[in-house]
Amino acid sequence: MTTDIVTSRDSPLDRFIAVIPAGGVGTRLWPLSRAAAPKFLHDLTGSGSTLLRATYDRLEPLAGRGMLVVTGVAHRNAVCSQLPEIGEADLVLESEPKDSGAAIGLAAAILYQRDPEIIMGSFAADQVISPDELFQDAVREAIHTAAAGKIVTIGIKPTHPSTGFGYIRSGENLAIAKAPSAQSVVEFVEKPSEDVAQQYVDSGEYVWNAGMFVAPVSLMLKHLEANQPELFKGLTEIAEAWDTPERDEVTARLWPTLPKIAIDYAVAEPAAAAGDVAVVPGTFRWDDVGDFASVGRLNSAREVDDVTVLGEGARVFTENASGVVVTDTKRVIALIGIKDVVIVDTPDALLVTTMANSQRVKAAVDALKASGDTDVL
Amino acid sequence: MTTDIVTSRDSPLDRFIAVIPAGGVGTRLWPLSRAAAPKFLHDLTGSGSTLLRATYDRLEPLAGRGMLVVTGVAHRNAVCSQLPEIGEADLVLESEPKDSGAAIGLAAAILYQRDPEIIMGSFAADQVISPDELFQDAVREAIHTAAAGKIVTIGIKPTHPSTGFGYIRSGENLAIAKAPSAQSVVEFVEKPSEDVAQQYVDSGEYVWNAGMFVAPVSLMLKHLEANQPELFKGLTEIAEAWDTPERDEVTARLWPTLPKIAIDYAVAEPAAAAGDVAVVPGTFRWDDVGDFASVGRLNSAREVDDVTVLGEGARVFTENASGVVVTDTKRVIALIGIKDVVIVDTPDALLVTTMANSQRVKAAVDALKASGDTDVL
Numbered sequence: 001m002t003t004d005i006v007t008s009r010d011s012p013l014d015r016f017i018a019v020i021p022a023g024g025v026g027t028r029l030w031p032l033s034r035a036a037a038p039k040f041l042h043d044l045t046g047s048g049s050t051l052l053r054a055t056y057d058r059l060e061p062l063a064g065r066g067m068l069v070v071t072g073v074a075h076r077n078a079v080c081s082q083l084p085e086i087g088e089a090d091l092v093l094e095s096e097p098k099d100s101g102a103a104i105g106l107a108a109a110i111l112y113q114r115d116p117e118i119i120m121g122s123f124a125a126d127q128v129i130s131p132d133e134l135f136q137d138a139v140r141e142a143i144h145t146a147a148a149g150k151i152v153t154i155g156i157k158p159t160h161p162s163t164g165f166g167y168i169r170s171g172e173n174l175a176i177a178k179a180p181s182a183q184s185v186v187e188f189v190e191k192p193s194e195d196v197a198q199q200y201v202d203s204g205e206y207v208w209n210a211g212m213f214v215a216p217v218s219l220m221l222k223h224l225e226a227n228q229p230e231l232f233k234g235l236t237e238i239a240e241a242w243d244t245p246e247r248d249e250v251t252a253r254l255w256p257t258l259p260k261i262a263i264d265y266a267v268a269e270p271a272a273a274a275g276d277v278a279v280v281p282g283t284f285r286w287d288d289v290g291d292f293a294s295v296g297r298l299n300s301a302r303e304v305d306d307v308t309v310l311g312e313g314a315r316v317f318t319e320n321a322s323g324v325v326v327t328d329t330k331r332v333i334a335l336i337g338i339k340d341v342v343i344v345d346t347p348d349a350l351l352v353t354t355m356a357n358s359q360r361v362k363a364a365v366d367a368l369k370a371s372g373d374t375d376v377l
Numbered sequence: 378m379t380t381d382i383v384t385s386r387d388s389p390l391d392r393f394i395a396v397i398p399a400g401g402v403g404t405r406l407w408p409l410s411r412a413a414a415p416k417f418l419h420d421l422t423g424s425g426s427t428l429l430r431a432t433y434d435r436l437e438p439l440a441g442r443g444m445l446v447v448t449g450v451a452h453r454n455a456v457c458s459q460l461p462e463i464g465e466a467d468l469v470l471e472s473e474p475k476d477s478g479a480a481i482g483l484a485a486a487i488l489y490q491r492d493p494e495i496i497m498g499s500f501a502a503d504q505v506i507s508p509d510e511l512f513q514d515a516v517r518e519a520i521h522t523a524a525a526g527k528i529v530t531i532g533i534k535p536t537h538p539s540t541g542f543g544y545i546r547s548g549e550n551l552a553i554a555k556a557p558s559a560q561s562v563v564e565f566v567e568k569p570s571e572d573v574a575q576q577y578v579d580s581g582e583y584v585w586n587a588g589m590f591v592a593p594v595s596l597m598l599k600h601l602e603a604n605q606p607e608l609f610k611g612l613t614e615i616a617e618a619w620d621t622p623e624r625d626e627v628t629a630r631l632w633p634t635l636p637k638i639a640i641d642y643a644v645a646e647p648a649a650a651a652g653d654v655a656v657v658p659g660t661f662r663w664d665d666v667g668d669f670a671s672v673g674r675l676n677s678a679r680e681v682d683d684v685t686v687l688g689e690g691a692r693v694f695t696e697n698a699s700g701v702v703v704t705d706t707k708r709v710i711a712l713i714g715i716k717d718v719v720i721v722d723t724p725d726a727l728l729v730t731t732m733a734n735s736q737r738v739k740a741a742v743d744a745l746k747a748s749g750d751t752d753v754l
Contacts, residue, residue: 031709317744319737332408332726332753334741337734341715343727349709350722352729357714360696364711367694376709 012147013140015119016214018063019107022052022071022079022125023097027362028291031349032326034377040125041078044289044326045298046310051289052125053082058132059123062139068092068111069125070103089243095255101224101231101266102258108220109239119146121214122263127288128298134284141179141280142214148176150278151215151223151271153185155207156286161197164290166190166209166264169200170279185277188269207281210288213268223271231266234258291358292342296324307335311345323355349376389524390517392496393591395440396484397432399448399456399502400474405668405738408726409703411754417502418455421666421703422675423687428666429502430459435509436500439516445469445488446502447480466620472632478601478608478643479635485597486616496523498591499640504665505675511661518556518657519591525553527655528592528600528648530562532584533663538574541667541736543567543586543641546577547656562654565646584658587665590645600648608643611635668735669719673701684712688722700732726753 026039033039040052070092111118129135142152155168171184200206225232234254241250271277287294296308306322313330321335327345344351403416410416417429447469488495506512519529532545548561577583602609611631618627648654673685683699690707698712704722721728
């Protein structure tokens, strides 16, 4: 379909392009994260970088300027302001959310049009990872494994029997050069019960599914075509028009018609069943910052007594208190004799809950939505 | 000293003037109550009236326009705005706080100068009372008792063995006309332990000291002169100049030199020892709103599930929560899975504590003071 322009490349690392899906409102992080300012636009770790900026910086040593950011049109200005390096060609804007199958599939299809030899890596913009070097080591192994014809997930060595993550069961070592730890994937398993999670951790055969993967774009599209032919057809048509004057017309016509499906179901699981998926276990620290309890566990935040404080202007006073305070106001916040509390203080909304209840924030957002108080969502 | 101009009055009720000491920062109600806006200027009950306004309205049927408000110069505008009825002659402004002995003593001395037959009643501006009629019945009995030559406290029938209030031990009935429940006072006792408080309640002989009293101004001054001659002398000199062009000069010279002492020690306790104090038990509901836990008990506030909400613009959402929310912002406040919490939300300061810890708010204020964060105090 295109001429082979990449045969002279020495290393698969030279064919690597990083894709950053920057989507998801992060409802469980309301009121800090909200429709107009989702969590990837925030500094949730007290590092001084937003999650999006930190994701870009973590990938830059591997991908250089070879990055594609996929986000909603509403976030265009915020994303461009946080990532001044990226150009028009590096930004894929969704007019409406269509789940990860369409978002990552479109990135794969666009990259395939630009160069069918590209190895893409997809890394969500809202995860916290450290140290960067261990992450980069794992991605390098994944790129070498992908070059051998695999869709490669990066699995996280579990630190506890989490019931909030999916797991990946790994099989035999694949004996790939420059990827000594790459293993076959036996199966993906959904979020388990606590007992089952403990068995997984004890067995040593399971890693957390962090939703990261590295793959040749051609292999991604092959499995997408096999499993979701309608989605594949629409994405290919959009991708063919993408770098032409027809982009807007074709996208406006086709994007709204695409099916909504997660990339896991559209590609990863059927590819695993076909024996095409590998896993590289990562030993870096990883958190998906799914709720404020996980914000509290991030160790780069400031501690005031036993209270983790996030927010530049924070003026927090505590007496016999513990928990997490996240603020983007400059108000004085005084905590007295209250334990494991979660306080999120924004100019127009205040959340007070406990570490144990922080997963239930979504319910509050749903209640606000139902009551018509959508100005703060 | 003055001519007797009051012999023609039919009832001691006609000689009654109400004094409203409106002072005290209410530190334990920070950040709602603060130096620039103390608690009496707030609506803490959700009634639509501030504590000061409600105090005035409760006394008006007894005193008519015969009222004197004693407050700090800083609160002049707020007080006049909440009580547009009061004139210049009804306002006693303190240039600096000098405790209740000087504040109430000055009111007594000024009233004595205006008319030595006056019976004054002193009622703090920061208490919550209901129903007004039972309160007024008790004050009427107290006025008749005062006319018989007593300093009359109004005691509150205890509803529980509080360790936060002082108690009054009552003696025999005084058999005063139109004051059937007036009794002698055996002694004032300081805040007791819980065991002792329970004995007090069980005995039926004790009432809470609500700090209210009714007395002939001449009798007040007689005891003040006997027990605090220096304070009496200074106050008399100020009072003689009060309704003259010399007021400012004399006050500025003498007020700062006056000793600081509570009216209890300066007058009430020595007068009780001399057998000059009576008590009228009040059966009305009374709360001194000393902390946010007591704010939560005030029953005129709005309930959102199990959360008591105070604040006109409040937009509170709760799920499995209980406690008190006091807000003077219009922010959305969401409480999820947190029990017995106290949240006070103001534009520049936020307090989060528990009902059980609400007495400790003062410690936070002290810590802020020590740290130099006095802008929010």
